[in-house]
Structures are given as structure tokens and as C-alpha cells.
Amino acid sequence: MLKGKKILLGISGSIAAYKSILLVRMLVKAGAEVRVVMTPSAKDFVSPLTLSTLSRHPVLVDLFDEAAWANHVMLGRWADLMLIAPLSCNTLGKMANGLCDNLLLAVYLSATCPVWVAPAMDEDMWHHPTTKKNLLALEGYGNRVLPVGKGELASGLVGDGRMAEPEDILDNIEQFFSSSQEFAGKKVLITAGPTYEPLDPVRFIGNHSSGKMGIALALEMANRGAAVELVLGPGVQHLAHPGINVTRVKTAEEMYDAAVSRFKDSNVAIMAAAVADYTPVTVAEEKIKKQEEGLVIALKKTRDILKSLGELKQPGQLLVGFALETNNEEANAIEKLQKKNADMIVLNSLNDQGAGFGIDTNKVTIFDRSGNSNAYPVKSKSAVARDIVDAILNLNHA
Incomplete structure (x- = not known):
């Protein structure tokens, strides 16, 4: 279903980053070519080595490293779809306000492909008026916000804010590519x-x-x-x-x-x-x-x-x-x-x-x-x- 599709996965600092490991594996198994960009704080939750092994490509974190310069403009133009999962409250606020202090945000601001986000945060953060305002801003820019789930959260509370499950995200992506041009020319x-x-x-x-x-x-x-x-x-x-x-x-x-x-x-x-x-x-x-x-x-x-x-x-x-x-x-x-x-x-x-x-x-x-x-x-x-x-x-x- 996803054979030949180019998926750029952004990972921000959230405990839900562990789900990204399974998501990368599922996308690759479905035939997609996957590249991963992480925020520096995301490395505290999931290993770049694990993600690079599963995606079969180096994981990018910094605009500059000892080896090379990461061309954020080319990354944003390479993908058929950019997905940020998980999207933390912090990265959400930066995206909504056009801030650019890491490679992931630079790629997002340069992306010419559709951009999806899968939020992940605690229930009180999810329901905060600022979060709602920022989500509306993202949707207003043309991005798609995947719905959060309800269940046990990292805080120990039970409520809204869980990142969408990898299986559901994959299903949405497959549906998108199978029907994305249904109204072309209309x-x-x-x-x-x-x-x-x-x-x-x-x-x-x-x-x-x-x-x-x-x-x-x-x-x-x-x-x-x-x-x-x-x-x-x-x-x-x-x-x-x-x-x-x-x-x-x-x-x-x-x-x-x-x-x-x-x-x-x-x-x-x-x-x-x-x-x-x-x-x-x-x-x-x-x-x-x-x-x-x-x-x-x-x-x-x-x-x-x-x-x-x-x-x-x-x-x-x-x-x-x-x-x-x-x-x-x-x-x-x-x-x-x-x-x-x-x-x-x-x-x-x-x-x-x-x-x-x-x-x-x-x-x-x-x-x-x-x-x-x-x-x-x-x-x-x-x-x-x-x-x-x-x-x-x-x-x-x-």
C-alpha cells in the first residue's frame, strides 16, 4: 500500500516516543521509505540507534554535526508526508508560533508536503486553552491533527491525551495515499x-x-x-x-x-x-x-x-x-x-x-x-x- 512513499517522521520529547519505534517498523514493512528527525530532548526517551536501525537511514538531530550539514530545505521537499509523532506540548507551541530553534522545526517550516501531527501530553495540558489555541493555529495552517486517545497517562491519571496508536496512524496514512487525489480537478x-x-x-x-x-x-x-x-x-x-x-x-x-x-x-x-x-x-x-x-x-x-x-x-x-x-x-x-x-x-x-x-x-x-x-x-x-x-x-x- 505504501510502496515507494516517502515518510518523514519527526519525534519530539515525550514519553510516547516509544510508540515511534513500532510506527517506524510498521511503515517500513508496508513499503515506505522512512527518514527520522528528532528534537534533542527526544533522545532522552528513545535511542537514535534503534530508530536508524529500523529505518535503515541515519537519524538526524542537529543542523550541524561533526559529519555533515543537514539540509532542512531538501528534507522538507523530499517527503510525500511529514508526520510528527509524538507532538509534545512544547513543540506544538513552537510550531504554532513559527519558532525555529532545532532541526525538526526548521524542516517543518520548510516542508512542502502535507504535515500531520499526533499530539501526546497529559490530560490537563491537553485541555488547557493555550493548547487548544495552538492546535487550531496548526489546523489553520493546513496541517492535520490526529485525534488523541483516552486511557492511562504517564502521570498515572486516566484521561485524554494519549498519542494515537501506531496501528491507527498507519491506517490513516494508507487511507490518505489511496484517496488523497479523489477530488483532483474539482x-x-x-x-x-x-x-x-x-x-x-x-x-x-x-x-x-x-x-x-x-x-x-x-x-x-x-x-x-x-x-x-x-x-x-x-x-x-x-x-x-x-x-x-x-x-x-x-x-x-x-x-x-x-x-x-x-x-x-x-x-x-x-x-x-x-x-x-x-x-x-x-x-x-x-x-x-x-x-x-x-x-x-x-x-x-x-x-x-x-x-x-x-x-x-x-x-x-x-x-x-x-x-x-x-x-x-x-x-x-x-x-x-x-x-x-x-x-x-x-x-x-x-x-x-x-x-x-x-x-x-x-x-x-x-x-x-x-x-x-x-x-x-x-x-x-x-x-x-x-x-x-x-x-x-x-x-x-x-
């Missing part, structure tokens, strides 16, 4: 994030959408070869990926115009944004002052982007909508699927723990026009994105 339109409808120069009507689900979908599609047009609402994190063209918008009207103008050239359109259903009739030119009596704001309906695209849809185009519901979830989702002329609806409910705005997980059920439905458990939004893209691929092949 153009995919995605909307993500909220819209802000201004009341005056200071205030707006908005919602709690973070855009994380739409961004995860954009990254997944781009990593599978698609040329992605991402229409992104305000207040959403930075995103930089060579396969994604980002158009920033603020209001529902701006998102409508951007989506409609790009739809005709799209093979697939995924409407993941949380677009305002209503916008103020008038926008005050000056800040509205506080008054003793109440304030009444007249609202008008915004234009329905999904419905409009459904009316414009041509044979060969595939349209996907999202339905965030709080009651009669399944019935409302199926009704939306039919009324909007969509090919697929992704339902999530605010009643489900682990689903909704501003969090890193989601729980979805996917409905299609053939009457099929598939419910998925709570997963990271990147994992949910893979499920949705797989469903789109299956629908295309149906």
Missing part, C-alpha cells in the same frame, strides 16, 4: 462562519458560529486535491493553505453575492455557514443612544443562499446544506433537503452534547435525496469533515 465552494448584520456603526446582530466546521471541510477537500473557494464570515481564525482561496465577507448579503457568483463554476457546494435569517431594515448612521423606553428594531428576511443555489443547480453539480436544529430535528432536516433542492443535508442538534457552536467536536446525521441517513457519534470536527467528504464521494459515485 472545484468546491464552501461557506463558513457567521454573518454580522449592522444596527449602527458599533453594534450588529450575529450568532456564535466559529467557522470551525466549514474550515475543517475546506482543509479536507483541499487535502484531497480539490481547488476550494471558501467564503468566510467575520471573526474567524486565520487560514492559509495553497489549495484554498479565501474570500472574506461580513453580512448575509455579501455572503449571498459571493456564493452565487462562484457557484456556476463549482462541482460541489457546501453551505456550512450560519447565515442570519433576518437583517435590520435600516442601519443608523450614528451610534444608537440608550433610551429610557425600549428599543424596537424592524427586521427583514435575508435572501436564502441554499435555496437560491438549489434553483441555479445544473446537472452534475452537487449541493450540500447544513441544518442546526433544536426541535423536530430529523423532520426539519428532511424538509429542508427537499424544499431547498439540495442533494445532502448535514444535521446537528444543539440538544446533543458535543455539538454546536464554538467547540472542537460535532455530532452529525447525514441525509441524502435517495432517502439514506447515517448517524455518526461525537468526533472532532476534522474527523466529521472526513465523514462528510466521504459521504459526498459516495453520492457522486452512486
Whole structure:
């Protein structure tokens, strides 16, 4: 499955580095050519001699040693995939902020191939807000974060933070190389994030959408070869990926115009944004002052982007909508699927723990026009994105 593939394995200082020994052995057995780069602290946890023996190549640690200079630019261009496993909290922070004080970080910053990371840390570190922020930054740069496991940790605690098992990592890598170009040559339109409808120069009507689900979908599609047009609402994190063209918008009207103008050239359109259903009739030119009596704001309906695209849809185009519901979830989702002329609806409910705005997980059920439905458990939004893209691929092949 991996015959001839070039895998660059980065190892940072973590007790989970012992798993990298088995991972190298499994990758080589699967036919991959493996090179290993370690941080200096990783040598305290696993022997370079062991890794060089298993990989059949010298293990690199320093930019300069007594023998030669390690060309980090060439290493970053050599690989078909760079995997950092384990990724320690320290190396994560450096990667998220562009620091470069060792060979591994220099290679990462020079890499032109896809980069994956397999975090490993104690539960409290894993759940710290800084860690979450750094992980989002890495994903925003186009990297893929493999999910951590739950179990016994080095501290003696039981919880989240275990590095993914080598067997699972190998399975993901094999799946990636067998399907990485499924959408090559395809153009995919995605909307993500909220819209802000201004009341005056200071205030707006908005919602709690973070855009994380739409961004995860954009990254997944781009990593599978698609040329992605991402229409992104305000207040959403930075995103930089060579396969994604980002158009920033603020209001529902701006998102409508951007989506409609790009739809005709799209093979697939995924409407993941949380677009305002209503916008103020008038926008005050000056800040509205506080008054003793109440304030009444007249609202008008915004234009329905999904419905409009459904009316414009041509044979060969595939349209996907999202339905965030709080009651009669399944019935409302199926009704939306039919009324909007969509090919697929992704339902999530605010009643489900682990689903909704501003969090890193989601729980979805996917409905299609053939009457099929598939419910998925709570997963990271990147994992949910893979499920949705797989469903789109299956629908295309149906």
C-alpha cells in the first residue's frame, strides 16, 4: 500500500516516543521509505540507534554535526508526508508560533508536503486553552491533527491525551495515499462562519458560529486535491493553505453575492455557514443612544443562499446544506433537503452534547435525496469533515 512513499517522521520529547519505534517498523514493512528527525530532548526517551536501525537511514538531530550539514530545505521537499509523532506540548507551541530553534522545526517550516501531527501530553495540558489555541493555529495552517486517545497517562491519571496508536496512524496514512487525489480537478465552494448584520456603526446582530466546521471541510477537500473557494464570515481564525482561496465577507448579503457568483463554476457546494435569517431594515448612521423606553428594531428576511443555489443547480453539480436544529430535528432536516433542492443535508442538534457552536467536536446525521441517513457519534470536527467528504464521494459515485 505504501510502496515507494516517502515518510518523514519527526519525534519530539515525550514519553510516547516509544510508540515511534513500532510506527517506524510498521511503515517500513508496508513499503515506505522512512527518514527520522528528532528534537534533542527526544533522545532522552528513545535511542537514535534503534530508530536508524529500523529505518535503515541515519537519524538526524542537529543542523550541524561533526559529519555533515543537514539540509532542512531538501528534507522538507523530499517527503510525500511529514508526520510528527509524538507532538509534545512544547513543540506544538513552537510550531504554532513559527519558532525555529532545532532541526525538526526548521524542516517543518520548510516542508512542502502535507504535515500531520499526533499530539501526546497529559490530560490537563491537553485541555488547557493555550493548547487548544495552538492546535487550531496548526489546523489553520493546513496541517492535520490526529485525534488523541483516552486511557492511562504517564502521570498515572486516566484521561485524554494519549498519542494515537501506531496501528491507527498507519491506517490513516494508507487511507490518505489511496484517496488523497479523489477530488483532483474539482472545484468546491464552501461557506463558513457567521454573518454580522449592522444596527449602527458599533453594534450588529450575529450568532456564535466559529467557522470551525466549514474550515475543517475546506482543509479536507483541499487535502484531497480539490481547488476550494471558501467564503468566510467575520471573526474567524486565520487560514492559509495553497489549495484554498479565501474570500472574506461580513453580512448575509455579501455572503449571498459571493456564493452565487462562484457557484456556476463549482462541482460541489457546501453551505456550512450560519447565515442570519433576518437583517435590520435600516442601519443608523450614528451610534444608537440608550433610551429610557425600549428599543424596537424592524427586521427583514435575508435572501436564502441554499435555496437560491438549489434553483441555479445544473446537472452534475452537487449541493450540500447544513441544518442546526433544536426541535423536530430529523423532520426539519428532511424538509429542508427537499424544499431547498439540495442533494445532502448535514444535521446537528444543539440538544446533543458535543455539538454546536464554538467547540472542537460535532455530532452529525447525514441525509441524502435517495432517502439514506447515517448517524455518526461525537468526533472532532476534522474527523466529521472526513465523514462528510466521504459521504459526498459516495453520492457522486452512486
